[in-house]
Amino acid sequence: MIQKGARDVHSPLLGLDIQRLEKEINSYEDWMSERTDEAYRIAEVARSKGLDHSLDVEIPRASDLASRTEKLLIEHLEGAEVAEDIRKLLAEFDRETTSIKMATLVAKRFRENGHDLRKSIDVGLRVGLAILTEAVLVAPLEGISEVRLLPNLDGSQFLSIHFAGPIRAAGGTAQALAVLIGDMIRRELNVDAYKPTDDEVERVKEEFGLYRGNLQYRPPPEEVDTIIRACPVMVNGESTEDIECAGYGRVRNIDEARIRGGVLLVIGEGLCLKAPKVQRHTERLKVPGWDFISAFANKNKDEAKEGDSKEFRSRRVPVISKFMKDIIAGRPVFGAPLEPGGFRLRYGRARPSGLAAGSCNAATMAAMDDFIAVGTQMKIERPGKACAITPCDIAEGPWAILKSGQFRQYNDVDSFRKDRHEISSIWDNGELVLGYGEFMENNKNLVPAAYNHDWWAADLIDALDSDQAVNEFCRIMGLERDKLPKGTPGLPVNQDTELNERFHIRRLWRDSLIKLKPSWESAREISIRFSTSLVGDNNPWWLDLPIEWVPALIKSIETATIRDDCLRFIDGVKGWNPSKMDELRPEKEGELDYDSIPGPNIMVDSGIFTEDIPSTWVLRIHGLVKGCALMLGLEHHHEGDDLIITKGWEALLDGLGYTIQGKAPLKVEDATSVFRDRISELRNAAVSLSKEKLRKHELEKERSAVRIAAETNARQRGLGIAETDRIGREAAEKLPDPGPEDPEDFLRAQILEDDHFVDGIITQIRSISRLRWEHSAPVRIGCRMGRPEKSAPREKPTVHSLFPIGLSGGNQRLISNSAEQKDLRIEMGVRFCVICDKKSPMINCHHRKTDEFGEGKPGEICGGRTELRVSSEKQNSRRRGELQTVRIDNLLEDARISLGLDRVPKRMKGLKKLMSKNQTPEPIEKGILRAKYELPVFRDGTIRFDMSDVPVTHFTPEEVGVDWAQLKHLGYTHDCFGNELHGNDQMLEIFPQDFILARNGAEYFVRAAQYIDELLVRFYGMEPYYHVEKPEDLVGHLICALAPHTSGGVLSRLIGFTDSSGGYAHPLFHAAKRRNCDGDEDAIMLLMDGLLNFSREILPSNRGGKMDAPLVLTTKLNPTEVDKEALNVDSAWHYERWFYEATLNQPHPKVLSDRMDFIERRLGSVAAVRGLGYTHSTKSMSEGPALSAYKTLETMIDKMNGQLTLGHRLRGVDVRTVASSVVRSHFLPDLRGNLVAFTRQKVRCLKCGHSYRRMPLAGKCIQPPKLTGRGMSAFGIRKSESDMCNGNLALTVTEGAVRKYIKVTEHVMETYGVDQYTRQNIEWLAESVESLFNNDNAKQLSLSDFL
Secondary structure, three states: OOOOOOOOOOOOOOOOOHHHHHHHHHHHHHHHHHHHHHHHHHHHHHHOOOOOOOOOOOOOEEOOHHHHHHHHOHHHHOOOOOHHHHHHHHHHOOHHHHHHHHHHHHHHHHHHOOOOHHHHHHHHHHHHHHHHOOOOEOHHHHHEEEEEEEEOOOOOEEEEEEEOHHHHHHOHHHHHHHHHHHHHHHHHOOOEOOOOOHHHHHHHHHHHHHOOOOOOOOOOHHHHHHHHHHOOOEEEEOOOOOOEOOOOOOOOOOOOOEOOHHHHHHHHHHHHOOHHHHHHHHHHOOOOOOOHHHHHHOHHHHHHHHHHHOOOOOOOOOOOOHHHOOOOOOOOEEEOOOOOOOEEEEEOOEOOOEOOEEEEOHHHHHHOOOOOOOOOEEEEOOOOOEEEEEEOOOOOOOEEEEOOOOEEEOOOHHHHHHHHHHEEEEEEOOEEEEOHHHHHHOOOOOOOOOOOHHHHHHHHHHHOOOHHHHHHHHHHHOOOHHHOOOOOOOOOOOOOOOHHHHHHHHHHHHHHHOOOOOOHHHHHHHHHHHOOEOOHHHOOOHHHOOHHHHHHHHHHHOOOEEEOOEEEEOOOOOOOOHHHHHOOOOOOOOOOOHHHOOOOOOOOOOOOOOOOOOOHHHHHHHHHHHHHHHHHOOOEEEEOOEEEEOOOHHHHHHHOOEEEEOOEEEEOOOHHHHHHHHHHHHHHHHHHHHHHHHHHHHHHHHHHHHHHHHHHHHHHOOOOHHHHHHHHHHHHHOOOOOOOOOHHHHHHHHHHHHHHHHHOOHHHHHHHOOOEOOOOOOOEEOEEEOOOOOEEEOOOOOOOOOOEOOOOOOOOOEHHHHHHOOEEEEEEOOEEEOOOOOEOOOOEOOOEEEOOOOOEEEEEEOOOEEEEOOOHHHOOOOOOOEEEEEEHHHHHHHHHHHHOOOOOOOOOEOEOOOOEOOOOOOOHHHHHHHHHOOOOOOOOOOOOEEEEEEEOOEEOHHHHOOOHHHHHHOOOOEOOOOOEOOOOOOOEEOOOOEEEEEHHHHHHHHHHHHHHHHHHHHHOOOOOOOOOOOHHHHOOOEEEEEOOOEOEEEEEEEEEEEOOOEEEEOHHHHHHOOOOOOOOEEEEEEHHHHHHHOOHHHOEOOOOOOOOOOOEEEOOOOHHHOOHHHHHOEOOOOOOHHHHHHHOOOOOHHHHHHHOOEHHHHOOOHHHOOOOOOOEOOOOOOOOOOOOHHHHOOOHHHHHHHHHHHHHHEOOOOHHHHHHHHHHHHHHHHHHHHHHHHHOOOEEEOOOOOEEOOOOOOOOOOOOOOOOOOHHHHHOOOOOOOOOOOOOEEEOOOHHHHHOOHHHHHHHHHHHOOOHHHHHHHHHHHHHHHHHHOOHHHOOOOHHHHO
16 A cells, blocks of 8 residues: 655655555564574573573663663663663653753662762763663773762862773764763762863873874864863873873873873864754753853854855865875775766665765776775765775766777676776776765765766656657657656646656656667757757766867867768877877976877967966877867777767767768857857956965965064063964964955956866857757766775684683694693682582583592583682782683593584684683683684674675565575565565565675584584584574574674674675664774674673673673664664655756755655654665676775785776876875885884794893893693793703894885886975985995995996
8 A cells, every 4th residue: 555645745755655564564573573582592591501601691682772771781770770761751852862861860860779979970871871872882881981079179079070992982972972961960969060270171281282093173272271171070081092191190180191092082072073962952951051162063153154254155066185195005096086087976876875885887896906896995085984885787887998099988897807908098987876865974065966867867757747748759769658667757746646656657767767878869859859968978078178178179170070970080099109008197297299299280278277288198198189089088999090989979069069961060150269268268367366366475475474573572582382373373464465456357257267167168068059068077086995895704813712721722722732731720710619619710610520439530520500709809800810720631521522522623722811800711612613613703702704884775586696485485575666576586675684694604604503503402402493504594594793893783684695795784774783884894693603602701801891792682673773874875766856956056965855865754654664765776786896906916015016007097096196195104104113113123032932122141042941741840840940941032023024115115116106205205214224234334346336
């Protein structure tokens, strides 16, 4: 049944069968709930046998935020129930307000129940922070180390919140609101405000100055001063850095002199950066004492107002070059900011994208020398910082120049790979598909849309408003009416219009129209009849062609001919040499020699706003005619010395005032005069702008002189740095700026220049041609490679058993090596058996039963459960273990017998040390079985597999390698269009908690499932659970997924496999893990593995030890309780015409939000999780290179050569800039670091491994030897105190380590060139290395040195 009652044409619920979708999601949730109950029942039985740390499953289930909060903070709440109160508040308020009110309520309730003041504030604050962070982060547990009540100088008590490093994961908003929550609680409990001393204020200023970590915002000293003095709560914290404060190291109320990273995060990224959000809550709740936050909240608004007040406002798309910083060696740049040749923006969301993921053609991935694969992270110019890449075959592929001179586009990966070795240059990267929601999420203005098939289809959908119009369109295109969808898409809306039916008609029409490729005649007639612009090959890249080239191009067209439906330029490429493309572009172009330029010898106008002719290098290498064809994106090839343009030439002629008459172009408009007039206007504007630039330069010189004089005077008077800067600034500002000589002329020049850079020559094209023209490539997106994709087991370091063996296992930590020594002396928790009362570090007593002779019986152990007994001196220690002796050989033998195995795996690896609080190891039987199946274990006892996060909303059974009948059994009864499922090629919408696994992880999880079954049978004495023999048997089984910075897992179901290195899931699922898809990677585990093997008891007790652990399991996904970024994911099937037209004015996305279809507008109905649409499909969501070249190339030298070779071939990249950046950011620091390390290095004994700061006088190792063997020698007891190791000593940093990058760097400089400063820096360092390793005074000379 289709949704009824929606009368808004922009309603996101149009066309949805709400009843069917609700039935499907309810059935799905019931299925998941039943299978989860079954898994928990089995795990509870296994746990009740007393073989694990706890008798209960230690991953509690939670269906919503309220339940997660209660279970995450179970240790702090001490049995207090808060879930129901949270639910009631969430029903009435937003999450931020709920967190504030709930925190105050909990603190007050704890205080009334007799808890002390500090405990009450602590619990309330953690509850509030948990609600803010969706109760999946570790921040509420470890981001706040403690709260204290400290004294002000006047004796009053104030609240001090101690933040720790894990608070970073909470994000700036939660960090800032945590301080506000603390203030609300202390007011409720009558605690005084914080009154800082000058030393406490100066301490924070000093810390900001010394901190070397990454901060999104580093406030200046005056802002820090304002915040510290005005904030009613003390922002305090643990010391996290090694650097100590020298000026204000010892300050009251601050424990240590070392820098407190948490304090800087909360102040810089929280209170300063998120001030507007904090202000919204302080004003609504009328919180006194927070007026100071307004100064920060209104700062950007005031700056914006100043910008608005200016008379001239540029229309240019701003350049964002931040992504170009810190270019990494081996990871290529694919395009400079806004540079022609880079990715062309195409609005939309492909089905495997959204949530910060973008899509491009698989041929583009191949064109980037396979450095891009599915899931590879790209650092991008806009709208966000980064995105993961997925395939979309509707997106246009790259344009390339072949060695033969042919210029063509590749829209499929097979054709590109066929021609790969013939390609000399990648002229254009193709399209990058990014949705409206990405701009919304990143708070970035929209940029002008390209007129492509999407916009063309949107124009036509509205224009086809009658049967007559539809029939006429079919006639023009030469199509039968039944080849196009039924209905009339553009019928006007009235009271009788069935909006749902209209929605589906328009959707089907749009999908059909974007596949059409009209000929020139059809496109021209459609443009005239339906007022569309030209599209595809018939819409050249007018913006890329400099106006200075156009008069010469028009002159060359006069001699062109038309033959075989192509435009031929006789001798158009005479003298063209493909080897010129292999040469490095000069840093600065010299004067052009027109006699050596290929093609016709026609002079091009000199630059208007630049000294050189724009794109001089194109003119020098390719000549006038071919250069113009390239910049306009016109497909062509060579025939001898002739240039043959095969596509788009009719549009070129029409735009430049020509028509076709017989075998030659016929001039019908005086285009030359139009362009000459425009060039003259622009040259006059350039003169006006240069005059004003010179005037401002002279003014700045005068101001600089005044400022220097004033600052010098201030320094002589002994004033401080800040005061000196202020005096200098004020003195310079007193020198007035009279403004331009002719303000009107200057304004006119600014507008002309701005229009020229925004519109290019299309304004003149529109005046010459009678057709409608829109830019086909108005905006390019610069980008570079970030992290490569990942799909691999979590196995660094490889550990099979969470059992400590110290150094007895050797470098590889082999338990079999340790067993050869029999007795193991190691630090473990002190436990005693409840049956025999013997001391045993194991969960169950490991002591053997004895026979009548007092000898232990192999395989027969006491098995009684042990209890922890902690000595008084260890009660408050971070770790409570003590040194104990265990017969590990007997332990292994007894475990082998109990499991019924023939032998223990020889390659079984253990830990060096247990890092948990109680230091109780897991049963060694689990490690034996893991080693049998070659499965590494993570620190929490689970088996993990890491994959890059990749979003997907729709898939076909064929894509995931699962038969449609099996998927139908899992609840996929209908495809996304409402048709009953009956084939493998139907498009299905993925359920919100389903997961598609990377195929290289399938065999891994088959082994994991077999391990769990064998564990259940052999260790727990139960029936197997999985019965898995092959990957297909895993389909339908439950898994748990979680991100490394969180403490909450999300329940999921495995439904198929993909050939790429990514884990595909619904965008809301990734958001539930508090992740997006900008290149992040997360882990999954089998649910039963977590239920049986995870325990809080084995988590490390150090700060951050509870991160990346499933402390709670979210079983049901609620879109209102996930990370809000997911709510901006596009859910439309297509964008309407008004959207494309609106982008031309670069509005903020919020201006259009009430008419756009994205998840947030669907909240409150099943449509938020089901019934989503996508604008662009693709034949395969895993198409493209299997692995990024960054992973397949073995050495860093290979990777870097690949990076620079690709950069040289890409039109949109200046390889010299890339080479300079790589040398500066990678090689120079490495060379400096190794040089310093060599001079400060230690020496190491090759025999015992002991390190010395200085070489011993003996020249040999002087450490006493540690003997191994039986008896007391196993514990390091020496035979004689005078014995020495006498091992040979070696350097820890070798000469080769220092020299390793020098030759590579020199090769880069010689081949690709770097800037002069970088070259001199490298040469100086190379000379320093030579001086260090070669004796300058003992240089061997030859006779030639004297000649």
